[in-house]
Amino acid sequence: MSAPENGVEDLVEHTLAPGNFPEPPQRRTEPDTAPTSRLTVRVVWGDLTRVGADLHVTGHYQGIAPTAAERALDQKISVGKRQVIAEHNRRGWIDAKLGKVSYFPSYFPCQDGDPVVRSAAVVGMGRMGTFTERRAARLYESLLGELLTLGHVHKAVTVLIGSGAENLQVTRVARALIRGFETALKAAGGPQALNEVLIVEIDRLRAEKLHRALRNNSGDAQRYINVVDEVTDADGGGLKRMSAAVYAVTELARLARSVGPLEGGQGGDPASPGEALRIVLGGITNDILRGDIRRRLSDIADIDPTDIAISTHSSSGSEQAPLPVNVSVLQGEGGLRWAALAERATVPERNVRVDADLLHQLVDRLSDPTVDDARELPDLLSRLVVPIEFQWLVSDEAPVILEVDRSTATVPWEFLADIRQDVCSEQAPLAVRTPIARILRTEYSTADIVDVAEELREGTPPQALVIGDPGDPAKDLSLEKARNEARAVKDALRRNDVSVRALIGAPNSAQRLPDEEPATRIDVLRNIFSGQYNIVHYCGHGTFDESGPSGWLFSDGLLTAQELAQLSRPPRIVVANACYSAKVKPSATGVFKVADEFLRAGVVHYIGAAWQVPDDEAQIFADVLYQELFGGTSTVGDAVQAARRKAYDRSRDLNRRDAGPAEKAVPVDQHRGNAWAAYQHYGDPTDRICGPESH
Template identity: 50%
Template sequence: MVSTPAARAEDVPDGVPPPPDGPTVNITVVWGDLVEVAADLHVTGHYQSVVPDAAELALDRAISAGPRPLITEHNRLGWIDAQLGEVTYFPCREGPVRAAAVVGMGPMGTLTERRAVQMYASLLGEATALGHVATMATVLIGAGAGNLSVGGAARALVRGFAAALASANPLAPTPRLTEVLVVEVDRLRAEQLLLALTGAAKDQKRLSVTPGLREESGGRLFVPSAAVYALAALSGLVRPAAGGPVPREGAGPPDRAGPSAEEALRTVLAGFEPGIREQVREQLAQLAAVRHTDLTLTVRGPIQAQDDSAPVRMSVQTGPGALRWAALTGGATVPERVALVDTDLLRELVDRLTEPTVEDAQALPEMLSRFVVPTEFQRLLTDDATVLLELDRDTASVPWEFLRDAQQVGGKKPEPLAIRTQLSRQLRTTYARVLTEAPATGELCALVIGDPGDPQQGLDLPGAREEARQVADQLRNLGVTVNLFVGAANSVRKPDEKPARRLDVLRALLCGGNDIVHYCGHSAFDRSGTGRRSGWVFADGLLTAQELGRLDRPPPLIVVANACYTARTGAAEPAGPPDGASLVADHSPWGNAQAALVPSLADEFLCIGVGHYIGSAWRIPDDQGISFAQEFYRHLFRSGPSEDPRTVGAAVRSARKALYEKRAEDDWPDGGQEPQRWSAWAAYQHYGDASDPFVPPADPSDAQKKG
């Protein structure tokens, strides 16, 4: 994989006519599937840190041989910088796609038409400089997700290409690249694209557009386009009777409608009331005067299964007295919006939803959705697709797991979003991930640590011991090799259990090749933000992510930290872990120390390359901690056809749902309900890509059981 420098605004002349002589490029609009069109180089766009979808995902699958698509995996590992105009190349296997690349689009929600001009100028300049590329196939980058209109993206392409050709060195050899194929899979959008490019390039001297569409395999007619063509055809049936104009040649509808056609239309309209029937005929007659390529319809089709739906990615960043939002979905990009919020109100809301009372857990989630989520983003909070929240360290303190569908008014309240769909978090940081790949060993290994705190300081947790033992037994039964450490060296253990000494656990982490790490015990995090005192509490000190940074082998794929008693301080609790490090910080952006606990610890582990960090943000009853872990691993390893797909996000959702459905089973003697039991499902935060597939080396049902 090779990256080129990103484009700069000053590199693109604006409004400067090209000299009369120099390289030229012809643009051909192709109706077909990008990966089935032969070319020397195939290119799509890529937003920073956004999971590939649509054309990029199709290209990813075309060049990938393993279960994890190549571009998706590079994105997960943070190897694609995707600065505006930066081109990243990928190797290809045999087939129509000989060479593949993605061009950076910058952060989602920021691609304006002017920035798109810079991106296209960088792309063409890079492609012509390669020397061996004669034809390049691409899509209309910037319009596929709705960020720009077809016309705006077409103008950006033409202006960017013209700028790149104008800046070419006149003394350099003539570039081989003379043909750019702009591929569109939908027929109507392809015609719209042809019209837009033809109009944008009409005054260009070095750019030409091939008249008419070129048809290749894989082209489709989607529901909106089919509706347009169907309405245009119906309009032709009533045109003679209504006195409408004759369509242009090739438009589709006939010049005249015979008796049989008119009778067919009468049959279609017979079920309508007379007044409505006449209105329909009138509208169809008017529609006949409109060229079908100028029409745009939005038709909502059936909800796709979650494993086939494009994820909804939302970015929430802090600003002065405001939250800055952006969103990217499979059908639309919502550019950045600023939601003004009262910091004091938000601080109180975060505080009351962090380990909330039953009353607050019932009443405040809808307010959270309406108070902090802009209106145009609220409609995206549905169960149609996976939701990925990209957060900074401040917004990560907000308990987003409580989000609900704020669009439904009255009636029965829907389940929280995190119960109805896969919801995960990703931290926006500047760290570099570990640049290694996990070896295919043919078996999964897990490190399980339970109750490593010092009992003499009151840091022993019997429930954590039991959870560690049950998790170890469950993983062994699923075919996983387990290394179990239970209790501090000065505690009482079973004869066959190894004590959880910090040095021994670190050795297992550094040398054990673990795929899963499950920790049950106390945690601490660094109030200074340096990360030096963030980690897990052992009787002989803290085990921090700083020690794990010395990993010379791939870090664990999944870390589950059920540190359910970490985020609570008070007179009845111990003074703190060894060396004076407090169990929680005394400050967070919203005034609640424990709200910042999991984001802080997750950041330390994610920065060394851990793929997924799952932690509890407040105290969880022992039995519910065990229930969450058991359901999480059961789903992760044994997902059946009737369940969500085998992804980490689906396993987290399944475990949350198991706790949610049992939240009111155990009432207090006075008739009330235990707060921690009522909202335990929302305490679990998942940092990582919810759609990341879990691909064990072998089917656990066939694996040899290992002790």
């Protein structure tokens, strides 16, 4: 069953569905005379979510979790931590084709004097890496063309869609906006009910740049569009570090122009311009250099601040968590197709030609690798397959979200390395230093309506279902290690005030504890379908069949995602250690195969091991994961990273302990110590399962 044709808007109660609006008018030729009224376009310096309007609009890339303005808007209209736009994006319900508009209601009632967001919309920008000025013009034409048909929308507010993260220059997007708006207004014969569009910029300098670009490009479009003369101030406006530097330089330049020579006793008064400039240049003792700096500043004095660009960079010290770097890596003809979207830059699509056999060999070597391969091959992986333009984006300065397809999901991207010439070989792997997560590009088939506002009820502990060792001991499919891990997970969760129901051992197992119940498919499904569990943890055999169903092995059969298709309230997170036995050893594609099926059923996060993990390392990973999820304020990505870090540190300690004389310097188990890389996380690493307010 595919997602509804009308898109996400018809799945949410009270949403402004396109079907509720009149059909857009047929395009017609340009009228002979100008319309009697013009559309007012106003640049506003402020916070998008604090500017009142009938409709708030941002852009949305296909399959990319909301960031920046879209994320802020999502938080404004949603209840709790499970945000509506992010949830619908995850389920594949947002049609992000270029210019396609999807609508969302606000769950908050209007309050007196509070310009709350009444309703929100996202307009499709297509696939990440494909946005150009020509496509931007088409987006703005399509967006305004639809807004003109909404009789109840008189004022709309948006951001400069397409200019974020240095995707396109402000001047180019402004030109595209004017061209797109003009085309739509010509077709409609004027602004109709919509009479004003506000374009909000939170940074003052960008607001001024945008205003100037719109005025300069309005030209003949002034018959239809009136760009207001001045930037309008609103709540929430700020000044980024780069903009502050620009203003500081220009003011210093004007100061240099305004005062006479500094020599000869001028100044003395701390408030005088001469003394202020003397203080600024006082640290420069070389007279020639000081004079040259002053002359250069005088040259800058006549430059408009909007013509100046100053680049600054800081890798630490920010109180606000950095936005994730979204990287798309899909199978292309003869290689890999890459695109990237980060807070600091957007990189259009790049193709990397990679020999398929060579890549397959590299994947095999990095799947359950030896200690030497795990240390030496990640750098080769990154240099061989990652475009040069992308390598500087992959670092520990921000979480990394990799969009993969069925082909690229086989690559152990957790071994991805940041390419830095000055990094010593002893530095911890990238996935140990920053969250690395995956998003699987697939056509999710579920159409179940999820109550995105459902959260942990106040005063109610989180709920977890732990399933361990469900294989039939009579068929030699019982696993002591899986049973031990399930009990360790049960104890770890309870230590963090999580209510646990433990289904451990097959019905014919004689090794259950008093607080444990038999693990059968019926009992597992009954508990999962109750909708009360935030977490499901599975320890046991897993089967991974390329041509058939994959899932978890029970004494009474195989549990696959097919049985979970009717879930209306699926678990928030599934953790699976399902590869303990060589008898049922998974292929390299096993994790994403099962993850795909569970994500299809509506699970928000799937964490699985790509190869066999020793039981002691699996227990350490689970213990740290749940401590971080429920014992603090960690995001899921931070919790996975912390668990990887603990597993990595322990493996290094063990390897050092094993090292002795030269002839015994190599650990006995060549594959030990790579559990940190075996765990693959599918989901949004910035999501939170729990927080202090939930306890």
